[in-house]
Amino acid sequence: MTAKPFVDIRHAAKSYGTLEVLKDINLQVQKGQIVAIIGPSGSGKSTLLRAINDLDPLTSGEIWLEDKQVNKSLPPRQYEKHINQVRQEIGMVFQHFNLFPHLTVHGNITLAPKMLKGISDKEADDLAKDQLARVGLLDRIDYYPSQLSGGQKQRVAIARALAMAPKVMLFDEATSALDPELVEEVNLVMKKLAEEHMTMIIVTHEMGFAQDVCDRVLFMDQGIVVEEGPPEKIFRNPENERTQNFLRKHLQSQK
Numbered sequence: 001m002t003a004k005p006f007v008d009i010r011h012a013a014k015s016y017g018t019l020e021v022l023k024d025i026n027l028q029v030q031k032g033q034i035v036a037i038i039g040p041s042g043s044g045k046s047t048l049l050r051a052i053n054d055l056d057p058l059t060s061g062e063i064w065l066e067d068k069q070v071n072k073s074l075p076p077r078q079y080e081k082h083i084n085q086v087r088q089e090i091g092m093v094f095q096h097f098n099l100f101p102h103l104t105v106h107g108n109i110t111l112a113p114k115m116l117k118g119i120s121d122k123e124a125d126d127l128a129k130d131q132l133a134r135v136g137l138l139d140r141i142d143y144y145p146s147q148l149s150g151g152q153k154q155r156v157a158i159a160r161a162l163a164m165a166p167k168v169m170l171f172d173e174a175t176s177a178l179d180p181e182l183v184e185e186v187n188l189v190m191k192k193l194a195e196e197h198m199t200m201i202i203v204t205h206e207m208g209f210a211q212d213v214c215d216r217v218l219f220m221d222q223g224i225v226v227e228e229g230p231p232e233k234i235f236r237n238p239e240n241e242r243t244q245n246f247l248r249k250h251l252q253s254q255k
Contacts (some may be wrong), residue, residue: 005064006031006199007052007168010194011063014047015067021047022058023223029168034196036210036231039185039220045203048220049172052201054083058172065089065167088116090150091161095173097153099145099160105132109160131159135189158189168199174216176205207250211235219243 004030014022022044029035037045050056052063054071064068070086072079074236099108109131110124132138135155145153154174161169171190175183187209193200194213202212210217210231218232219227219242227240238244 003030005029006033006066007064007201008064009052010064012051012063013059014044014046014051014056015059021223022056023050025061025223025225027225029199029201031199032218034194034198034202034214035192035204036214036217038200038205038207038210038217038246039226042225043220044085044221046172049092049170049201049203050170052170053087053092055092066119086163089167091164091166091169093154093157093161093169093171095176095177097150097157097177098146099153099156101145103144104141105137105143105145105148105156106155107162108156110147112160113163113167127163128159131163132156134162134192135159138184149182151185154178154182154186155189158186158193160208168201169193171200171202171204173203173205205250207235207247219246221246 007029009027010011012022012025013020017140025048037048039045047056051058052070054063056070065086068086072082074082100111103111106128109128112129113119114124120123128141129138132141135158137152137155137159140148140152148156174190175186176188183206190200190202190209191213202214216228217231218225219234219240221242227234227243229240234243235247238247
């Protein structure tokens with residue numbers, strides 16, 4: 001008997017006027033799975049990821065997290081309360097960090113737990129220290145974002161998301177804004193989360209990471225899931241010509 005999906009995307013579609021960005025996407029992710037989404041720019045990868053926490057609302061279709069529908073149609077006040085609760089369970093890490101420049105690392109991590117969960121200053125302080133230790137940055141707790149490298153900023157962004165104790169983590173091109181030598185330090189944190197069986201959905205251009213760490217890989221192009229399967233199938237024996245062409249070009253560009 002197949003376990004009930006932890007994240008369940010049903011017939012997801014998204015349009016901007018006549019432009020169809022997502023076309024009838026169906027995706028089920030089990031608890032503890034790590035899923036990579038790959039594909040060319042403009043294929044709908046980030047739009048799909050942002051739809052999971054309703055940052056980019058679907059035109060039609062449903063997003064479910066466990067037994068809770070994320071993209072409910074509700075009156076504005078009820079929707080705001082609902083989505084704030086849901087987003088506490090979905091951690092998201094963006095390409096450009098999105099840290100508050102006027103707050104220290106400690107302030108960036110403790111702001112949301114204090115505001116949304118009402119925890120005490122002492123609990124927040126302990127939480128910040130625990131999460132920074134988790135990403136190897138406890139010694140940067142009193143630094144401001146301007147004093148950090150790009151890799152350090154992204155690790156703080158991961159710690160900030162983890163501080164809310166999310167049920168699933170979403171990574172939207174988390175390493176693509178980093179210099180090559182900084183990519184690996186962020187990938188190492190993500191690998192550690194994978195070892196802890198954190199449920200993760202990762203939009204990435206890092207083919208090596210997707211191959212080594214993820215349980216499943218989806219190849220998207222022109223708003224559809226063209227092909228999906230375990231990494232060994234997608235990278236070593238892709239069936240679809242579009243997948244084959246994408247991987248061939250990508251691997252050539254990395255040489």
